[in-house]
Amino acid sequence: MTELSKTGAAVGEPVSGSPAPTAFLEVRDLKVHFPTDDGLVKSVDGLSFTLEKGKTLGIVGESGSGKSVTSLGIMGLHTAGQYGKRKAQISGEIWLDGTELLSADPDHVRKLRGREMAMIFQDPLSALHPYYTIGQQIVEAYRIHHDVDKKTAKRRAVEMLDRVGIPQPDKRVDNYPHEFSGGMRQRAMIAMSLVNNPELLIADEPTTALDVTVQAQILDLIRDLQKEFGSAVIIITHDLGVVAELSDDILVMYGGRCVERGPAEKVFYEPRHPYTWGLLGSMPRLDRDQQERLIPVKGSPPSLINIPSGCAFNPRCPYADLPKDNVTRTVRPELTEVGSKHWAACHMTQEQRQRIWTEEIAPKL
Amino acid sequence: MSEKPKDTAVTNPAQSQGAATLTKDPAPGETLLKVTGLQKHFPIRKGLLQRQVGAVRAVDGLDFEVRAGETLGVVGESGCGKSTMGRLITRLLEPTAGTVEFEGKDITHLNVSGMRPLRRDVQMIFQDPYSSLNPRHTIGTIIGAPFKLQGVTPEGGVKKEVQRLLSVVGLNPEHYNRYPHEFSGGQRQRIGIARALALNPKLVVADEPVSALDVSIQAQVVNLLDDLQQELGLTYVIIAHDLSVVRHVSDRIAVMYLGKIVELADRDSLYKAPMHPYTKALMSAVPIPDPARRGAKSERILLQGDVPSPIAPPSGCRFHTRCWKATQICKTTEPPMLELKPGQRVACHHPENAEDQAPQDTVLLSAAKEAGELVPDAVLAESAQTSQAVANETAAAKKPAVAEETAAENPAVAKETAASEESAEDK
Structure with missing residues (x-):
């Protein structure tokens, strides 16, 4: 694999006074709001996290929790303004390898996109152009960032297709x-996103459209490629199994905010947020004995136009009345550290949550 | 909650x-x-005349x-x-x-x-x-x-x-x-x-x-x-x-699988001891929501390629193009649906967790070799073990030896053989 040097680019100056972070990717207080006729849709409302190279962050949540909007925000794909004047309102900071992306020159971000950071989309059929061959599309992605002739680029495309496990890549490249x-389409998508050796790879529901046996192949491929390239990976999914399989850290989103974040083991074995308990209880599991009943979360996810006041989860939370003074319905809980590198946003005290988890929830899972 | x-x-x-x-409503059962x-x-349909x-x-x-x-x-x-x-x-x-x-x-x-x-x-x-x-x-x-x-x-x-x-x-x-x-x-x-x-x-x-x-x-x-x-x-x-x-x-x-039932069983028997290799592969592919088992590759069977087209399904057993246990008979003869255990019917010549139906058959090199690389050794060993155990049980009554040996040998053969046969991989 030829390692070409990245084209030099000016480092974006930080706008706010806060110093540049040391982490490879740091998102600080990211907000993405969309003005609509019905009101302001607060898809992401104050999200912060960090990610190091070679590590995988899994973002889980239900539909409409802001997972995909976050990933598009990091890629800088919201400001394109395809809805006329109705652009997304984005605030916060996104630091990628010492560069702040939101305040950076769009031309500079364009150079980074596809080269430093790449994305795998959920539906490969709609993400690939039907009029062009797979090869042409990979070659295009490569030549935008590398000054090489078509022949070299095509060789590179064949090499990538081979790497992602497509049989007869020299013939398939012209399909x-x-x-x-x-x-195979999903493999081709992965080949295309990795052709420039990106340091950050965002996979948005990469296996949701696939069958389990194919899903297993793709997850394996992503894991192997990450080991080989040492990229930082964000994997966005609603499937806790996929997250457990790949992630070092897990971020649970609800109503546009992070409700719990921590190392995968902590989030699975000592979750400290009722919504995480709900997700774990909702899931039938193959690795355990048959559960009598699933423990669902009552109600349905909130509208992002009218996010419930206080804790967004309070209408569905069975423990909403435990904290005093109706605080769950009036004050929005902030993320607090509940363990080493483990944060949760809940008004219940640590002791309460620990007791509920060990006595009420864990035995039923 | x-x-x-x-x-x-x-x-x-x-x-x-x-x-x-x-x-009248039928009684339960x-x-x-x-x-x-x-x-x-x-x-x-094609052409002018459809x-x-x-x-x-x-x-x-x-x-x-x-x-x-x-x-x-x-x-x-x-x-x-x-x-x-x-x-x-x-x-x-x-x-x-x-x-x-x-x-x-x-x-x-x-x-x-x-x-x-x-x-x-x-x-x-x-x-x-x-x-x-x-x-x-x-x-x-x-x-x-x-x-x-x-x-x-x-x-x-x-x-x-x-x-x-x-x-x-x-x-x-x-x-x-x-x-x-x-x-x-x-x-x-x-x-x-x-x-x-x-x-x-x-x-x-x-x-x-x-x-x-x-x-x-x-x-x-x-x-x-x-x-x-x-x-x-x-x-x-x-x-x-x-x-x-x-x-x-x-x-x-x-x-x-491809328009046919390959296994029909009670829930518990199916999940505890699947008999059809496809069932086994399907279940091993489900991601387990437990970080401790992350990268537990030793248990996972990765099937090669995709499901063949139902327009021209493979001959014999339809799963033989992706099966790591496939032998010659799988390519030529369709396995009958047999009740190998009470309440567990399966259509396979070489079922898992059961006596081999066609033990003396030669391994179909092409498919088995490819699949052999994808099937972790642990799975092969375990599958050989269970087959052998079942074979041993039945050996007392029937003629022994052959079943055990082939069952134990199959994986080894599958792995070490070079691609001498034409590849039957999915197109």
Whole structure:
């Protein structure tokens, strides 16, 4: 694999007074709001996290919790303004390798996009262009960032297709997307996003559209490639199994905010937020004995236009009345450290949560 | 979450008098639906004269029965024919061959008017709660439609009955006049369930009832289906691709691959000791939500490539192109569906956890070699061990030696052989 030097680029100056972070990727208080006729949709409302190279962050949450909006925000794909004047309102800071992306020159971000950071989309059929061959699309992605002739770029495309496990890559490179099966299309997407050796890879529901046996192949591939390239990976999914399989850290989103974040083991074995308990209880598990009943979360996810006051989860939380003074309905809980590198946003005291988890929830899972 | 969540609490409904059943209900355990040799081929037509040039063999010979009061789960990857099967047994599609018997009566070729009385007894829940409800009708009209179509007037009137059904599925009866767009995905699925229950059916066929829903909502609907079965004595056929959901809801499970059932067994036997290699691979591929087992590659069987096309399915055993145990006989002879253990029927020449059906056969090098690389050694060793153990048990009665040796050798042969045969990998 040829390692070409990244084209030099000016480092964006930080706007706010806060110093540049040391982490590879740091998101600080990210907000993405969309003005609509019905009101302001607060898709992401104050999200912060960090990610180091070679590590994987899993973002889990239900539909409409802001997972995908976050990833598009990091990639800088919201400001494109395809909805006329109705652009997304983005605030906060996104630091990638010492560069602040939100305040950086769009041309500079364009150079980073696809090269420093790349994305794998959920539906490979709609993310690939039907009129161009797989090869042409990979070559295009490569030549935008590398000054090479078409022949070299095509060699590189074949090499990448081979790397992601497509049989007969030299022939397949001239196929159109419709000639590929679902799993192969997703492999081609992965080849395309990795062709420039990005340091940050965002995979937005990479296996949701695939069958389990193919999903296993793709998850394996992502893991192997990460080991090989040492990239930082953000994997966005609603499937806790996929997250457990790949992630070092887990971030649980609800109503546009992070409700719990921590190392995978902590979040699975000592979760400290009722919503995380709900997710774990909702899931039938193959690795355990048959549960009598699932423990669902009552109600349905909130509207992002009218996020409940106080804790966004309070209408669905069975423990909303435990903290005093109706605080769950009036004050929004902030993330507090509940263990080493483990944060949760809940008004209940540590002791209460620990007791509920060990006595009431864990035995039923 | 210590108490039973409110939205799954279901009032015990009085059996509707209006939807009086036509025949006596079969006792639990009796056969309600019997399917024999069921086939559905969709013709492929080409050219000016629209001549038939081939057929998509979506369902290609199914035999199974559904007993009253049980839940039969049907799993398989996309394109294996599980949805077609659902539509065949509800007679939404006309079978190409085979018979469907409902309560002992052959309904395979009944016409529309012949089917009408039966439509009360067989109902369907669809996958997509967005496209299966008419956006121009109110919920009241949608759930009341079955009464209108069947010419049935429930006791107390249609409106009252619809409101009762709404409360049965955990919705507010006052929402009678609302339109589908005013409900969330999970609520819409409940509406679809209420509609299916309106005529007090005996058999409910649910095609991916929860796959379009969020995890937390999925659990609500799964619990609701559970409760309704217990209270109304329903029989379910639940079609799904999610193996953990299927295990949770089913009593018996059929695993489909390319239009055929490869294994049909009780839930516990199937999940504890799957016998068909495909079932085993399918189950090992499910990601386990436990970080401690991260990268537990030693347990995972990675199948090569994709499911072959149902237009030209592989000869012999349809799974032989991707199977790590495939031998010559798998390529030439279709394995019969045999009851190898009580309550566990499987169609395989070299089943797992059981005596090998064709032990002396030579390994089919091409497929086995490729698959051998993908199947972790631990799995191969374990599979050889279990086969050997079973072989040993039966060895006392039958002639020994051969079975054991080949079973133990197969994986080794598969791994060390170079590609001497033409590759039969998926194209």
